[in-house]
Amino acid sequence: MKIDPDNKADLSAQIAEAIREEIMAGRLIVDERLPSEAELADHFAVSRPTVREALKRLAAQSLIRTQRGAFGGAFVNRLSYTEAYGQQITTATLLLSMNAISFDVACEARYALERACTPLAALRRTPDTLATMRAEIHRQGQPGLTDEAFCASDVAFHRALVDSAGNPVLSYQLAGAVEAMQPLMNMITFTARSREVIVGFHTRIADALEGHEAEAALAALSALEAYTLTLGRDVMAARARPKR
Amino acid sequence: MKIDPDNKADLSAQIAEAIREEIMAGRLIVDERLPSEAELADHFAVSRPTVREALKRLAAQSLIRTQRGAFGGAFVNRLSYTEAYGQQITTATLLLSMNAISFDVACEARYALERACTPLAALRRTPDTLATMRAEIHRQGQPGLTDEAFCASDVAFHRALVDSAGNPVLSYQLAGAVEAMQPLMNMITFTARSREVIVGFHTRIADALEGHEAEAALAALSALEAYTLTLGRDVMAARARPKR
């Protein structure tokens, strides 16, 4: 493995970066064991705590996993879809919450991405994903639902729509886009009337997918986008004018 | 801040998770200073190295940044688009390289996502993004170009297409999808003939965007997808039959 020259940045960051490059370049392959902390410390001419900090950085990115005991150590981790989902959602959520992204921009991105997988979903939707969508639609019609629960169900519905496309890479990519919108959506107070309208759009989408009608599904999705946009704008307008 | 009960997992992981939740929930806001390492160690009743490992985990996810010196410390970091891009690309690249994703699936996801922003790109493309696309097309026509350089230019072209949509959230989401395909594309040997065909599609796309013709751009993109798919399949077929 390569070493670090004489620059003055954090040693642990440099070491983490060096190992990360080895993994990204495929020179360290999945399930391969890294040298022990003591050996790495010796190799990079630093102390063990410094090596440990570097390894923790990599562990935080799911690049390695560690195992205690004899013949334990740090191993290159196979990045699972589940872990990738989690990181994607964390990153997307923070990006949206910290950068004053307008509701309009986030909404546009989300629906553009969902439209991307709608034709595939119309082609490949399964009884399973359809059942999930129907179940969420039913839940959204329940009277006693809180706004948060309604939003969560909305997210689940759209996740099912995305998963219907049957492309795991697409599902992974869109997980963040859909989930990250939830905090923004949670700011909206859903009246009985608006819930009814949204459930109507959801039903149109599910019906269209069931009938393999891509165009109809796209139209319903676009209509839902437009409606969501007006709801969001009302909230923003009310917030901008806090005089009672 | 909350503490951790008596479970037996890594203390540093638990502490990192506790702080991460504070940030995600907005209870720690951007640029807010965390307690010093000594104070955190005291608060969680652990040693300073353990706290440091936890902080390095958070730093690896760009959740915090640290600053040395008096009045330094760990601060909640505003996640920038640049940092988010980087993490997105790392995650997507590893996911594709480690999970035996088929070329077809990755290709389908990529072009579905690009189609998602093509209508917006046709609407909003700027002289700037068009110039970038033209420049990359020109580079792709140069004779002496290596396969790697051709691929890199291809990625740059598609990045410009995505950026044309003028939606930073969309650009962020697609950065990973486009970049992560490069290692797969790099396996393809681009003959003079195939380069010529690809440049033709790129030109059609750029022309369509320049003329605000969304439908034409979508058609060219789909044709490019189909052609890329045949190229990839040829490579896979040749690889599956290694008898000279």
Next chain:
DNA sequence: GCATTCAAATTGTCAGACATTTAAATGTAA
């Protein structure tokens, strides 16, 4: 042959110390 025990390797945690960096506080001179 099988269960038990033991030893070794490795990560997890701790304590204390020193080095380095940074900005505020202080002192000094024009």
Next chain:
DNA sequence: TTACATTTAAATGTCTGACAATTTGAATGC
């Protein structure tokens, strides 16, 4: 008073050494 140099304090970065906890493989005993 202002400008500049010096000191100081607080914080992170790093090192050393030690011990605890965990896991595996081998030795041991029956």
